[in-house]
Amino acid sequence: MTHRPPLTIGFFITPAFTLLDLSGALEPFHLANWLGGERYRIRVLSTSGGLVKSSEGVTVGTEPMEIDGLDTLFVIGGEGTVLRAVEPEHTAIVRAAYDSGIRRVASVCVGAFILAASGVLDGRRATTHWMYAPELQRRHPQVQVDGDRIFTHDDRIWTSAGITAGIDLALSLIEEDLGKTAARTVARQLVVYHRRAGGQMQFSSLLRLDPDSDRMRRVLSFMRENLEHSLPLERLADIANLSVRQFGRSFFKAIGTTPAKLVERLRVEAAKPRIEEGRESLDAIARSVGFADTDRMRHAFLRVLGQTPRALRKEGSGGKRDGPQVPRSTSAAREGDQARSESRLN
Numbered sequence: 001m002t003h004r005p006p007l008t009i010g011f012f013i014t015p016a017f018t019l020l021d022l023s024g025a026l027e028p029f030h031l032a033n034w035l036g037g038e039r040y041r042i043r044v045l046s047t048s049g050g051l052v053k054s055s056e057g058v059t060v061g062t063e064p065m066e067i068d069g070l071d072t073l074f075v076i077g078g079e080g081t082v083l084r085a086v087e088p089e090h091t092a093i094v095r096a097a098y099d100s101g102i103r104r105v106a107s108v109c110v111g112a113f114i115l116a117a118s119g120v121l122d123g124r125r126a127t128t129h130w131m132y133a134p135e136l137q138r139r140h141p142q143v144q145v146d147g148d149r150i151f152t153h154d155d156r157i158w159t160s161a162g163i164t165a166g167i168d169l170a171l172s173l174i175e176e177d178l179g180k181t182a183a184r185t186v187a188r189q190l191v192v193y194h195r196r197a198g199g200q201m202q203f204s205s206l207l208r209l210d211p212d213s214d215r216m217r218r219v220l221s222f223m224r225e226n227l228e229h230s231l232p233l234e235r236l237a238d239i240a241n242l243s244v245r246q247f248g249r250s251f252f253k254a255i256g257t258t259p260a261k262l263v264e265r266l267r268v269e270a271a272k273p274r275i276e277e278g279r280e281s282l283d284a285i286a287r288s289v290g291f292a293d294t295d296r297m298r299h300a301f302l303r304v305l306g307q308t309p310r311a312l313r314k315e316g317s318g319g320k321r322d323g324p325q326v327p328r329s330t331s332a333a334r335e336g337d338q339a340r341s342e343s344r345l346n
Contacts, residue, residue: 007071007177008041013062014090014114017078018163019054021108025074025166031186032174039178043070047089055079065093072173073097077110082132091118098156106169109162116140124154129162134256147256148265148304167192211254215240219251223263227270227290231263267291268304275309282309 009029011022022044029040046052049064055078067073075094095118098105107115112128113136115121121143128136133147146152151160151169160169167190175183211217222239223231236259237247251259270289274280282294291297294309301309 004039006038006041008043008069009072009074010043010045010065010070011074011076012045012065012090012093013052013054013060013076014046014078014080014087015052016055016080017052017076018109019056019058019060020163021078021111021166022054022060022076024163025076025106025108025160025170028167028170028174028186028190031189032178032182035185035189036178036182039182047093067093067097067100067102070097070102072104072106073102075105075107075111075114077107077113081110081113082135086114086117090114094118094120102156104156104158104173106158106160106173108160108166108169110136112136112159113139115157115159116143120157121159124157125152126154126157126159127152127161128159130256137256148261164192213250213254215242216251216254219259220255223259223266227263227267228288229290231259231290233259263290264300265304267297268300271297271301271309272305272312275313278313282313285309 009026011026013022026042026044029042032039033042044060044062045065046062047065049062051059052062053059073094091114094105094114098118098120105115105120107126107128109129110132112121112126113132116126116136116139121140123142123144125144125146126136127133127146127149130147133145136143137145137147149161150165151158151172153172158169158173160166171183171187171192174186211220219236219239222236233244233248236251237244240247240250242250248258255262257265267289271285271291274285275282282297286292286294286297289297291300298308298310301307301312305312
């Protein structure tokens with residue numbers, strides 16, 4: 001690890017914070033110090049200092065909040081963050097830190113509610129625990145909530161999903177500060193994969209989708225059974241017996257994402273184990289799950305999982321190129337292509 005002046009990382013906690021959200025995000029920085037000398041100064045902070053009780057009943061000693069000298073501020077949420085209105089003194093601290101020009105402001109899990117209430121997430125992408133993403137969006141419609149991602153990065157703001165996702169976010173920040181080698185060393189010490197990409201899904205769509213609406217259940221069943229076919233918005237609206245406009249609104253309210261994004265995720269999830277297995281060509285897999293070609297599948301994998309099918313296949317084969325090979329797409333360099341129109345889902 002390259003020697004440089006230590007960076008001060010502050011972890012701001014509030015009453016009934018989640019203990020694992022704090023420890024998961026803090027421990028990677030502690031290990032970075034343990035493995036390579038003092039790279040970080042770690043401070044656990046609260047509004048006035050002293051003991052703060054977690055939702056698990058464990059109390060943690062804290063220092064009074066002091067912004068001066070902080071490089072990064074982590075905001076750790078907890079039960080009270082969602083159940084009650086965010087305290088003005090907490091939002092004031094976050095806003096003051098952001099306005100001071102601090103290099104990074106981050107949140108773990110429902111700490112995003114405090115960031116959103118402070119206004120620093122306005123117009124930005126953010127995530128939180130998938131269970132609370134719809135509520136975050138309802139309370140703060142000006143925030144672009146993506147409840148599927150492990151973590152997000154938008155300018156100086158980082159947000160992560162709950163619990164173990166805080167580890168992934170911390171490893172990403174360590175990589176930014178100290179490089180990939182340092183982050184991988186810390187990840188190995190934590191006995192975790194280095195590191196899950198921010199765009200990776202929090203929770204399998206096939207397991208978590210169980211809407212109350214019979215209409216939406218019919219649509220989901222139709223999607224699952226017809227992934228290999230074109231699934232235009234008009235066809236899905238017919239299945240729900242709704243107009244296209246009504247269907248789009250009802251679907252988002254019930255599922256928490258758009259039909260286009262869900263179809264894409266379902267196709268990625270259907271293709272993923274077959275790609276890892278390595279017995280079929282990427283072209284055959286792409287066509288069988290509804291992607292028009294390998295290039296579209298590739299961009300979908302980048303958006304959903306943060307890695308390409310080829311990289312996934314290489315991981316699954318232990319780095320050996322023993323699966324069927326297909327020619328590299330001539331447009332493979334177009335990493336930043338945008339999703340096609342949501343009215344056409346094939």
